[in-house]
Amino acid sequence: MDSYPTEIATDQIRLLTKVARMYHERGMRQPQIAQQLHISQPRVSRLLKRAVELGIVRTTVIAPRGVHAELEEQIEQAYGLTEVIVADTDDHADETQVMRALGAAAAVYLETTLMGGERIGVSSWSSTILATVEAMHPRPTPVADQVVQMIGGVGNVTAQTQATRITGRLAALTGAQAVYLPAPGLLASADMRQMFISDPNIEPVLRACDDLTMALVGIGSIEPSPLLRESGNAVAESELPALRSAGAVGDVCIRFFDSSGRHIDSELDDRVLGIAADTLRAIPRRVAVAGGTRKSTAIRAALSGGWVNVLITDLQVARGLIVRS
Missing domain, CATH: 1.10.10.60 (Homeodomain-like)
Structure with a gap:
């Protein structure tokens, strides 16, 4: 008593x-x-x-079915994240279903947390980011100033349309100015990249990446996603063995890292036309929308390496992050 x-x-x-x-x-x-x-x-x-x-009144929060607040808090504490959102997904959900669930959860997160004045950098070649903008509703007043492509958005015609849609639609939904990076994301050589950087249409976009308040990215596994592969901006099959030998398990914005999240500095970096690894990791709010068991290792590594500080993922991946943390 x-x-x-x-x-x-x-x-x-x-x-x-x-x-x-x-x-x-x-x-x-x-x-x-x-x-x-x-x-x-x-x-x-x-x-x-x-x-x-005095304890006469005690408050108990009971999470409704489909809300995983305790699991989210465990992941936040384990990896030092600002916020984690776990989308409720079935154990047998396929990649399309997972992507839809992630997109819906991320759309709600953005609609809730974008308050105005944001300068948002987006990954050009992420299927989950595309699913996010497709699920969003327009805001009644502007909640962002700019939406900037952080990786070159030029590629094969069909895929390029999707990359352009990510930036353009997110800008329209948030009342922001769309800033496109009109060049490929991965070039054939470092010399070609230098040529693009000196272009007066490219340099201001790369400079805009230095002043972002938020990044919205996917997390890639070592095997490129269908959208990235179709774009023509994926790492060639012949280059993958060298990346694997260097310990690469995944990437954010074509910046590869190992299982501990350490950036793999290779000649590939000199061919990427987009935000630099250190610049990306200095952005105050770095939101990753990523899931599916195929990406579990890459997601864990990205969290360990501080590539993102907000994670929106599915239930199966979230459970795995705690089991092996």
Whole structure:
């Protein structure tokens, strides 16, 4: 049985309990309680606060079905993340179903947290980011200033349309200016990249990447996604063995990292036309929308390496992040 400080009289405990029951169980408003008990409303407020302090009132949050608050908090603490959102997915969901669930969860997150003045960098070749913008609703007032392509968005025609849609639609939905990077994301040589960098249409876009407040990215496994492969911006099959030998398990914005999340500095970096690894990791809010068991290792590594600090993922991947953390 609970005990209370001896200096509190029994009649005081009785009043505290009575007020607490009237407010929390019977749903009465504080003015009603004050009127019925013939005490002031400020006193009712003080009594309710005291009831909490003494443990007479204890608040319990019960997560509804499909909400995984405890799991999200465990991942946040394990990897030092600002926020984790776990989309409720079935154990047997295929990649398309997972992507849809991730897109819907990410859309709600963005609609809730974009408050105005943001400069958002987006990954050009991410299927999950495309699913996100497809699921979003337009905001009644502008909530961002710019949406910037962080990787070159020029590629094979069909895929390029999708990359352009990511940037253009997100800008339209948030009332922002769309800033496109009109060049391939991965070039044939470092010399070709240098030529593009000197182009007056390219340099201002890369400079805009230095001042982003938020990044919205996917996380890639060592095997490129269908969208990236179709774009013509994927690493060639012949180059994958060297990446694997260097320990690469995944990438963010075509910047590869090993299983500990350490950036793999290779000649490939000199051919990427887009945001630099250090610049990316310095952005205050770095949101990854990524899931599917195929990407589990890459997602874990990206979290360990600090590539992102907000994760939106599916239930199966989330459970795995805790099991092996």
